Every structure is written in structure tokens, then in C-alpha cells.
Amino acid sequence: MTVAIHDLDAYIEASRPGFEADLRTIVEIPTISMDPARQPDIRLGADWAVAFLQRMGAEARIIETAGHPLVVGIWRHPDAKRTLTVYNHMDVQPASEPGWTTEPFAFINDNGTYRGRGTTDDKGPALTAVYALRYAHEQGVPLTLRILWEFEEEIGSPNFAEALATHRDALATDSVLVSDTIWINRQKPAAPLGLRGMVTFRLLLETGTKDVHSGLVGGAARNPLAEMAEVIAAMLDARTGDIRIPGIYDEVAPLSAEEQAGFVAAGFDPAEFQRVYGLKGLRHQDVAEVTRRIWAWPTLEVHGIVGGYSGPGVKSVVPPTAEAKLSMRLVPDQQPDVIIERVRAFVAHLNPDIRLEVGGKLEPYKGSATGPYATALRQAIAFGFGSEPAFVREGGSIGAVVSMQRYLGCPVMFLGLSLPEHGYHAPNENFDWGMASGGMKAFVRYCEAVSTLEA
Amino acid sequence: MTVAIHDLDAYIEASRPGFEADLRTIVEIPTISMDPARQPDIRLGADWAVAFLQRMGAEARIIETAGHPLVVGIWRHPDAKRTLTVYNHMDVQPASEPGWTTEPFAFINDNGTYRGRGTTDDKGPALTAVYALRYAHEQGVPLTLRILWEFEEEIGSPNFAEALATHRDALATDSVLVSDTIWINRQKPAAPLGLRGMVTFRLLLETGTKDVHSGLVGGAARNPLAEMAEVIAAMLDARTGDIRIPGIYDEVAPLSAEEQAGFVAAGFDPAEFQRVYGLKGLRHQDVAEVTRRIWAWPTLEVHGIVGGYSGPGVKSVVPPTAEAKLSMRLVPDQQPDVIIERVRAFVAHLNPDIRLEVGGKLEPYKGSATGPYATALRQAIAFGFGSEPAFVREGGSIGAVVSMQRYLGCPVMFLGLSLPEHGYHAPNENFDWGMASGGMKAFVRYCEAVSTLEA
Numbered sequence: 001m002t003v004a005i006h007d008l009d010a011y012i013e014a015s016r017p018g019f020e021a022d023l024r025t026i027v028e029i030p031t032i033s034m035d036p037a038r039q040p041d042i043r044l045g046a047d048w049a050v051a052f053l054q055r056m057g058a059e060a061r062i063i064e065t066a067g068h069p070l071v072v073g074i075w076r077h078p079d080a081k082r083t084l085t086v087y088n089h090m091d092v093q094p095a096s097e098p099g100w101t102t103e104p105f106a107f108i109n110d111n112g113t114y115r116g117r118g119t120t121d122d123k124g125p126a127l128t129a130v131y132a133l134r135y136a137h138e139q140g141v142p143l144t145l146r147i148l149w150e151f152e153e154e155i156g157s158p159n160f161a162e163a164l165a166t167h168r169d170a171l172a173t174d175s176v177l178v179s180d181t182i183w184i185n186r187q188k189p190a191a192p193l194g195l196r197g198m199v200t201f202r203l204l205l206e207t208g209t210k211d212v213h214s215g216l217v218g219g220a221a222r223n224p225l226a227e228m229a230e231v232i233a234a235m236l237d238a239r240t241g242d243i244r245i246p247g248i249y250d251e252v253a254p255l256s257a258e259e260q261a262g263f264v265a266a267g268f269d270p271a272e273f274q275r276v277y278g279l280k281g282l283r284h285q286d287v288a289e290v291t292r293r294i295w296a297w298p299t300l301e302v303h304g305i306v307g308g309y310s311g312p313g314v315k316s317v318v319p320p321t322a323e324a325k326l327s328m329r330l331v332p333d334q335q336p337d338v339i340i341e342r343v344r345a346f347v348a349h350l351n352p353d354i355r356l357e358v359g360g361k362l363e364p365y366k367g368s369a370t371g372p373y374a375t376a377l378r379q380a381i382a383f384g385f386g387s388e389p390a391f392v393r394e395g396g397s398i399g400a401v402v403s404m405q406r407y408l409g410c411p412v413m414f415l416g417l418s419l420p421e422h423g424y425h426a427p428n429e430n431f432d433w434g435m436a437s438g439g440m441k442a443f444v445r446y447c448e449a450v451s452t453l454e455a
Numbered sequence: 456m457t458v459a460i461h462d463l464d465a466y467i468e469a470s471r472p473g474f475e476a477d478l479r480t481i482v483e484i485p486t487i488s489m490d491p492a493r494q495p496d497i498r499l500g501a502d503w504a505v506a507f508l509q510r511m512g513a514e515a516r517i518i519e520t521a522g523h524p525l526v527v528g529i530w531r532h533p534d535a536k537r538t539l540t541v542y543n544h545m546d547v548q549p550a551s552e553p554g555w556t557t558e559p560f561a562f563i564n565d566n567g568t569y570r571g572r573g574t575t576d577d578k579g580p581a582l583t584a585v586y587a588l589r590y591a592h593e594q595g596v597p598l599t600l601r602i603l604w605e606f607e608e609e610i611g612s613p614n615f616a617e618a619l620a621t622h623r624d625a626l627a628t629d630s631v632l633v634s635d636t637i638w639i640n641r642q643k644p645a646a647p648l649g650l651r652g653m654v655t656f657r658l659l660l661e662t663g664t665k666d667v668h669s670g671l672v673g674g675a676a677r678n679p680l681a682e683m684a685e686v687i688a689a690m691l692d693a694r695t696g697d698i699r700i701p702g703i704y705d706e707v708a709p710l711s712a713e714e715q716a717g718f719v720a721a722g723f724d725p726a727e728f729q730r731v732y733g734l735k736g737l738r739h740q741d742v743a744e745v746t747r748r749i750w751a752w753p754t755l756e757v758h759g760i761v762g763g764y765s766g767p768g769v770k771s772v773v774p775p776t777a778e779a780k781l782s783m784r785l786v787p788d789q790q791p792d793v794i795i796e797r798v799r800a801f802v803a804h805l806n807p808d809i810r811l812e813v814g815g816k817l818e819p820y821k822g823s824a825t826g827p828y829a830t831a832l833r834q835a836i837a838f839g840f841g842s843e844p845a846f847v848r849e850g851g852s853i854g855a856v857v858s859m860q861r862y863l864g865c866p867v868m869f870l871g872l873s874l875p876e877h878g879y880h881a882p883n884e885n886f887d888w889g890m891a892s893g894g895m896k897a898f899v900r901y902c903e904a905v906s907t908l909e910a
Contacts, residue, residue: 034768094766097666097774155768182671196670200769209733211552213880214756215651215851216637218784219696219748220728220737225757226693233688238681241674273675278664278775282675293674301669302680303772304763311549313489313610314655314758314780314814317880319552320733325769329673359769396670425668425772 008135012440015131019436020114022052024107026090026123027116033068033091033155042068042151045090049149056134058147063167065159068151072171073130075137075145083144084450085173085408086133086443087400088126088180089153092118099427112433120422122153124431125179125439128417132443139444143451146173150400153180156200156360157399164407175373176404177446179439181394181416182424186434188267189381191414192394193259194296194366195401197330199340200359203228203347208320211308217318224322225307231350232324235343236300241283241293243300243328245346248339253332253366255296263291266390276420295393298339299329327359329395336361362399365412373413376449380415384442396424415442463590467895470586474891475569477507479562481545481578482571488523488546488610497523497606500545504604511589513602518622520614523606527626528585530592530600538599539905540628540863541588541898542855543581543635544608547573554882567888575877577608579886580634580894583872587898594899598906601628605855608635611655611815612854619862630828631859632901634894636849636871637879640731641889643722644836646869647849648714649751649821650856652785654795655814658683658802663775666763672773679777680762686805687779690798691755696738696748698755698783700801703794708787708821710751718746721845731875750848753794754784782814784850791816817854820867828868831904835870839897851879870897 031045032038046062046069053060053073060073068091095104095117102108108115114124126149133145148171150160164171183190207222235245243249270290274282284290293299303326308319330339344356368374369391381389394414405412417439423429486500487493501517501524508515508528515528523546550559550572557563563570569579581604588600603626605615619626638645662677690700698704725745729737739745748754758781763774785794799811823829824846836844849869860867872894878884 034766034770036767094764094770096766097764097772099665198670198771200771202769207735209735210554210878210883211881212732212734213851214754214758214782215653215784215849216875216879217728217732217734217749218754218756218850219752220725220739220745221732221734222736222738223691223693223696223757225760226687226691226755229684229687229757229760230691230693232681232684236678236681236685238678238685270675273672277667277672277676279667279672279676280662280664281677283677284675290675294672297674299669299673300681301673301771301773302678302684302763303669303769303774304765305680305684305760306765308757308759309549309552309780310759310761310765311489311551312491314657314782315489315549315880316653316655316756316782317552317758318756319758325764327669327769327771329670394670395673396668420671423665424671425770426666428665 008441008444011135012437016433019127019131020109023114023124023127027107027118028105030105031091031151032094033152034094042091046071046151049090053130053147056130057137063163065163067159070163071149073147075133077142077144079142080144082450082453083146083173084447085146085148085176086129087148087176087178087404088122088129089150090123090126091151091154092121093154093425097427101428114431115428117429119429119431120418121424121429122180124436125417128436128439129179129443132440133447136444136447141447141451143447145447153398153400156198156362157403158360160400161403161407164403168407171408173408173410175410175450176408176412178398178401178412178414179416180398181414182418182420183416184267184390185272186419189385189387189389190266190392191377191389193369193391194332194393195364196395196397197334197336197364198327198360198362198397199330199336200327201340201343202357202359203231203324203326204355204357205322205353206320210320211317214316214318221318223318225305225319227351228305228322228324231347231354232302234350235346239283241299243298245342247342248298251334252298255292260288260292263295263392264288266392294395296331298331298334301327303327329397330364332364332366334364336363362397363402365401367412372453373411376446377413377415379449380442380446383445384438415446463896463899466590467892471888474582474586475564478569478579478582482562482573483560485560486546486606487549488607489549497546501526501606504545508585508602511585512592518618520618522614525618526604528602530588532597532599534597535599537905537908538601538628539902540601540603540631541584542603542631542633542859543577543584544605545578545581546606546609548609548880552882556883569886570883572884574884574886575873576879576884577635579891580872583891583894584634584898587895588902591899591902596902596906598902600902608853608855611653611817612858613815615855616858616862619858623862626863628863628865630865630905631863631867633853633856633867633869634871635853636869637873637875638871639722639845640727641874644840644842644844645721645847646832646844648824648846649787649848650819651850651852652789652791652819653782653815653817653852654785654791655782656795657812657814658686658779658781659810659812660777660808661775665775666772669771669773676773678773680760680774682806683760683777683779686802686809687757689805690801694738696754698753700797702797703753706789707753710747715743715747718750718847719743721847749850751786753786753789756782758782784852785819787819787821789819791818817852818857820856822867827908828866831901832868832870834904835897835901838900839893870901
């Protein structure tokens with residue numbers, strides 16, 4: 001069967017109030033996976049998700065893990081020969097950073113622009129997919145349609161792989177569609193052929209037990225912040241972004257001239273990139289170098305240095321501890337375990353008193369731009385938005401992707417609905433009805449296309 | 456006249472409840488000069504101080520400055536030919552550091568140990584002096600006795616010099632006694648022959664306007680925390696404490712072999728020093744080198760690095776700004792203005808986008824261990840505590856001292872009552888009745904001795 005376009009448009013328009021009300025409800029539940037104090041909100045979010053999916057006509061349930069739960073929903077069709085699973089995550093980043101002009105967990109509907117933490121990453125795309133899958137199901141698209149929602153994506157999916165392994169039969173699928181990626185710009189859809197992996201880690205140094213007066217001890221006492229700065233400076237050339245840790249680039253797969261040319265051809269504009277992200281300058285200016293650095297090259301970032309005094313003015317204490325919050329983005333074929341051991345060895349060599357604590361580890365991912373799913377994706381995005389996607393890479397990391405590829409043993413494609421200006425992990429995060437409504441069309445079209453593939 | 460020792464002991468014992476009640480009142484007023492929000496508390500503290508001094512029999516008033524006020528009190532004697540001024544400060548450090556086991560601004564009297572921010576630095580010694588001066592006055596010691604209390608010492612006395620210049624006549628004095636320094640240990644009184652100076656400054660770097668997702672921009676975006684770490688590492692060898700800024704040691708006055716020998720003979724014990732300040736290790740082990748580093752050598756300290764994420768876990772944002780809170784302790788004959796310009800030039804050379812904002816500037820101070828006031832001080836401390844003070848140096852900075860020497864044109868001596876374990880600028884700051892009662896005896900004896908000097 002084929003969905004008649006006028007029916008779909010009418011469905012989408014009629015769905016808007018419900019979509020906005022549902023998005024409001026889930027955005028206002030602060031499902032911050034990183035914050036132990038938000039555990040009850042994660043649970044509330046999962047309970048709401050089950051009820052929501054049931055209201056949308058799916059069977060739905062919670063799958064418990066050792067950490068935060070998964071939620072799965074399913075629409076079955078009597079003639080279905082294939083299963084399509086759409087993956088999103090329902091946990092969000094904290095929203096404590098300065099710059100928010102509205103309350104992060106108060107949903108604002110500003111005439112079709114939706115503001116609040118999680119609107120674009122990833123609750124808006126998640127609800128878009130559900131509204132589309134319900135329509136596809138009701139129109140009789142002969143597929144088993146499954147929703148798979150994770151609540152630990154923002155902390156590196158620590159329990160996702162094990163949950164997939166445990167529930168491999170229940171979650172068996174022929175392909176996965178992930179909706180958690182970002183376009184080049186509003187005119188230029190993009191789908192990644194690769195994702196960077198990631199390791200997050202904290203460096204911890206204790207040189208004392210309490211704040212002490214620098215007039216009394218300064219000169220003899222160690223300064224943990226200064227020692228931490230020394231180690232960070234040794235690890236990274238901050239002006240170029242080049243990492244100085246020995247061996248760190250050994251396993252980086254060379255970027256083909258073809259892929260590099262594709263990056264440049266995708267329409268990426270460094271000046272626009274700088275503007276959208278509010279940057280005052282870039283480490284590099286050349287399009288080829290900027291795209292290579294953000295999509296296909298490892299990074300080392302300092303996310304925070306904690307210790308000592310952070311109030312107004314200068315308080316002249318020598319603090320007892322310092323903590324550096326760091327991460328590295330990894331590219332094919334870097335392995336998180338190998339990389340973290342090289343970091344550990346380098347830090348131990350520089351300062352044996354520093355303890356390294358690993359946070360999350362995500363492998364990099366490399367996909368394919370050819371084959372029936374890639375074709376379906378091109379058609380779906382063209383149908384939803386009027387132009388085909390550029391196949392580039394994504395600088396971010398979705399640990400779940402590598403796990404799904406491994407444990408479900410099937411192709412993973414990307415139908416992202418976020419724009420650079422939506423503010424992933426940033427203040428004033430937002431999403432909009434333009435991307436939601438186009439997204440619903442694209443998802444429905446993708447379901448149709450996948451339903452016609454040979455079993 | 457001579458104060459009979461049994462009368463003084465009885466006075467001190469009888470004064471204890473009043474002293475403890477007064478100390479409670481002023482400790483519970485959070486006179487944090489660094490925090491603009493505490494301005495009303497500073498004013499309340501100054502008003503209380505005037506009322507307290509009047510209750511103690513002195514004439515008292517507030518002297519306004521461009522910042523926080525001064526409070527002066529005076530007891531006049533008809534036959535006085537000389538004036539003695541006792542300086543203390545009534546502002547305190549913030550108390551936001553972790554490790555407090557009691558509420559910092561709730562006074563705890565733990566059987567003669569007084570807990571709370573400001574108990575030892577410097578409200579306890581200040582009240583000790585007042586109780587002693589009242590007694591000396593009532594016993595007829597023929598001196599004009601003046602109390603001079605500052606409320607901006609902890610922010611580097613930014614308006615003190617100008618206030619002294621403006622009120623030079625009203626504040627004219629023959630000598631000053633400062634009570635804001637620390638002994639070697641409870642058995643070993645000490646009086647400084649020198650104080651380190653200080654410059655505090657903040658390094659500020661803005662590379663963006665908001666937090667951005669490191670997966671999206673990481674590699675191309677500058678990381679301000681990493682750039683700040685690079686600059687800090689270039690300024691300081693954190694393991695030795697040696698400063699790498701060109702020319703920074705040029706004006707350091709050589710330490711005489713005699714003075715260095717005096718440091719070693721003073722009874723300073725590095726192991727005890729490490730224990731009292733809760734340090735896990737020291738940069739140097741040798742007594743001569745440790746005392747030189749803390750008393751007679753410049754430092755560069757990192758007090759805080761602000762920017763990015765400081766909550767639980769690791770949030771993978773590239774922050775838009777970084778701030779480093781730094782200070783240098785200076786020694787004779789370093790000049791703050793010269794030093795800060797060398798720092799500014801070095802930072803500008805390393806990273807021209809970093810802005811340097813100067814906080815406070817205090818000149819180092821060098822005094823004398825000989826002469827009638829030094830003799831009076833030896834006698835007074837021996838009378839109060841049973842042993843003469845070691846004349847060493849103090850690693851801390853009291854900007855007011857240099858200003859008083861310059862504008863009042865008179866000797867400045869030190870009768871400190873604090874111990875290392877009292878926790879200057881540290882959590883669980885405390886003072887005790889042993890130091891207060893001995894201090895009262897010492898102050899009274901010092902007044903007597905000074906009253907007998909030739910006019």
C-alpha cells in the first residue's frame with residue numbers, strides 16, 4: 001500500500017496539538033541521567049513513555065537494566081515479514097550552564113519553536129517518530145514497528161549493550177533507524193556515515209585535606225590546580241588541538257580523498273558554523289581541515305577544572321584537591337580501551353599522584369552510504385524535506401549505535417531531525433514544528449520503503 | 456604605675472564571660488569584605504564595633520572610606536605623652552570551602568575553644584586587645600590608647616592608605632601594634648620581622664558565547680580551559696614552585712646567612728607544619744628551604760579555575776569562557792606594580808586573548824628586631840606566655856602595615872595570638888581562651904612598657 005500524501009498531510013496537521021502537549025509533558029520531566037538525584041524523574045519519564053506509547057496504540061513495557069531502564073513499544077502487523085526498530089533516547093543533559101533565557105525544564109511553545117532541555121536532543125525527534133509510526137501502522141504498512149528508547153545515552157549507554165545481549169530475542173530486528181543527529185543547516189539534510197567514539201575521564205589529585213592560607217603555606221605546599229594545569233598542558237596543544245600523548249593517533253584510519261572531498265562538497269560553511277555555535281574564532285579556517293577536525297579526527301577536551309575558590313574575587317587559599325573533567329572523541333579505528341590506557345600511562349608518568357577515573361567509553365562507528373536502506377533513507381528525506389541528505393560524518397557519539405550493530409547484527413541508519421541552531425547540550429535548546437512535521441513525513445516514507453524490501 | 460599581677464589575673468578571669476559573649480556577637484555577623492552581598496553585614500559589624508568600644512569606656516566612631524569603613528576607639532589619659540595604636544581587622548574571609556563541621560557563622564564555645572569564621576583572624580585577637588587596653592587605661596597607664604579597626608584587610612586594604620592620608624592628624628601615633636600574625640607553635644611565640652607582599656589577579660579568556668557540544672564543535676572550537684592550563688603551566692613549575700616569568704626574581708633582596716640561620720633556629724618543624732595544615736606532602740623537605748620558601752621567597756598560586764562544568768560526572772561541553780584566580784606573594788624588595796607588569800607581558804606574549812585583571816596589591820614589609828619597641832614586645836610576650844618570641848618572617852601579607860609605616864611614620868610591631876592549628880582562611884577556624892587570656896596579659900604589659908619609654 002501507499003500512503004496518500006494528502007491523508008498524511010492532514011494527519012500531521014491534526015496531530016500537532018497532541019504532539020505539542022506530549023512534548024511539553026516529557027520535556028518538563030527532567031530526565032537527567034547524569035544526576036543521581038534525578039533518578040525518580042527518570043522513572044517517571046519511563047512510566048510516562050509506556051503510557052504514551054500505549055495511548056498511541058502500541059504494546060509497551062519497561063525493560064530493566066542495571067542502571068536506568070529501557071522502554072520498548074511495538075505495533076504488530078499480521079503480514080509483517082520484517083521488523084524496523086527506531087531508536088531514540090529520553091534522557092537529557094543537565095541544564096545548569098549559564099545563558100538560559102527561559103527555565104530549562106519549563107516547556108515553551110513559541111509559535112512552533114519548542115524551547116527547553118531535551119526538545120531537540122532527543123525528545124522532539126523521539127515523539128516525531130512515534131506519531132509517524134502510529135500513522136504508518138494505522139495505514140497498514142506491513143512491518144513490525146518497534147520503538148526502543150534508552151535513558152542512559154547522555155552518560156555513554158553503560159548498560160545498553162548488556163541489555164541488548166540479555167533481550168536479544170525480544171529485540172531482534174532487521175534494521176535500526178536512529179534519530180539523534182544534526183544536519184549541516186536547515187537547507188541541507190545530512191546523514192552520518194560515521195560517528196566518533198568517546199572516552200570520558202576525570203583526573204583527580206589530592207595534595208592536602210583542607211583549604212589552607214597561601215600566606216602560611218605558599219611556597220612549600222603543593223598546588224593541585226597548578227599541577228593539574230601542567231598535566232593538561234602536556235597532553236594537548238590547545239591552540240591546534242593536537243594531542244601530545246604518545247601513540248594516540250596510531251590507529252586512526254586514513255580518510256580517503258573521496259570522503260574528504262565529500263566533506264567539502266556537503267556545503268559546510270566554517271563562518272556559519274562559527275556563528276551558529278557562538279564561537280569567537282576557530283582553531284583552523286580551511287573547510288577541509290575544519291570538517292576533518294570535527295568529524296574524522298580525535299579530540300581532547302577540558303570540560304571543567306574543579307577545586308579551590310570559585311566565588312567573586314580571589315580567595316588566597318591553597319586548595320587540597322583538583323579535578324579535571326576531560327573527554328576524548330575517537331574515530332575509526334581507535335579503541336576506547338587502548339586509548340584510555342595510553343592516557344593513563346602518560347598521566348602516571350607526568351604525575352604519579354593523579355588518579356584517572358574512566359567515565360563512559362563509546363566505540364567509533366562507521367556505516368555505509370550504499371545498499372537498500374541508504375536508498376530508502378535518501379527517498380524518505382527527499383520526500384519529507386525536498387532534498388536528499390549529504391552523507392558525511394558526525395562528530396558526536398552515540399554509543400548505542402555500535403552496540404546495536406554488534407548485538408542486533410543489522411544495518412543501522414540515521415534519520416536525524418536536529419539543526420545546529422537547536423543547541424544540542426547548550427543553553428536555550430529548542431526544536432521546531434518544521435522539523436517535526438517534515439520528520440513525520442520522512443519517517444512514514446521510510447517505513448513504506450523498508451516494507452517493500454525483499455525479506 | 457605597675458599593674459599588680461594578681462589584679463590582672465582576676466580581671467582576666469572576670470572578663471571571660473563578657474569576652475566570650477562579645478566574640479559570639481561579632482563572629483555571628485558575617486563581615487565578608489569580598490562579597491558585595493555582605494555590605495549590610497559590614498555596616499552592622501562597624502556599628503556594633505562602635506557601640507562595643509563605647510561600652511568598654513572608649514570614645515569611638517566610624518571613619519568612612521571609599522569602601523568599607525574604619526572604626527577607631529580611643530582612651531585618653533591626662534598625663535599621656537605618647538600614643539599607642541593597636542591595629543586589627545574585623546572583616547573575614549568567605550566560608551564557602553568544604554570541610555566545615557559546624558556552621559561557620561554560628562559561634563561555638565567548646566569549653567574555651569571558640570569556633571567560627573573570624574575567631575582567630577582577626578576578631579578574637581581584636582577583642583583580646585580591647586579588653587587589655589581597657590584594663591591598662593583603668594589602671595592609669597599614662598598612654599593615649601587607640602584602637603584602629605579595618606574592614607577591608609581580606610581584600611588587600613584598597614582604601615586604607617588613602618584613609619590614613621586623609622585622617623593623618625586624627626590618627627597620629629607614636630607606634631602601632633598589629634595583632635594578626637601566627638606563632639610557630641603553641642610553645643613557640645613568634646613575631647615577624649618581615650611580611651610578604653601580594654598581588655592578586657584574574658586571567659579571563661572568552662572564546663565563545665555559550666556552552667557547545669564537544670561532539671559538534673570539538674576539534675575546531677578553541678577550548679578556553681585548555682588554553683588557560685597552558686598559560687598557567689608556562690608561568691610556574693608546579694612541582695618546585697619556581698616561577699618561570701622572565702625577570703620575576705630580579706628584585707628579591709638576598710637573605711642574609713644570619714637571617715636564614717634564625718629561621719632554622721626558630722624551632723620550625725616541617726613534619727609538624729605538614730600535619731597542622733593537613734598537607735599530604737611538601738615541595739621541599741629541608742627546614743632551611745621550607746622556611747625560605749614560605750617566609751622569604753615569592754610564590755605563584757592558583758586559587759581556582761572557573762569555567763565549564765563542575766557538577767557530578769563529565770558533561771561534554773566546550774565552555775565559552777575560562778577564568779583563573781591567581782596570586783603572587785612578594786618579598787622585599789619586589790614592587791607589586793613592577794611584578795604585575797611582568798606577568799601581564801608574559802601572559803600577553805603567550806595568549807593575547809587573555810585579559811588580566813588586577814585585584815589587590817600589597818607591598819612586602821621588612822621590620823627590625825632591635826630598639827625599645829622590640830624590647831617591650833619581648834618582655835610582654837614573655838610575661839603573657841612564659842617565653843620570648845622568635846623573630847622570623849611571616850609568609851602572609853598585611854597591606855595595612857606598609858601603609859601605616861608610610862603614612863603614620865612610626866614603628867610597627869606585631870603581637871599575634873594565632874596558632875597554626877587555628878585555621879587561618881581554612882574550614883573550622885578557631886581561637887581559644889588560652890591565647891586570649893595570655894594575650895590580655897601580654898597587651899597590658901606592652902602598654903606599661905611603652906608608657907615608660909622616653910617621650
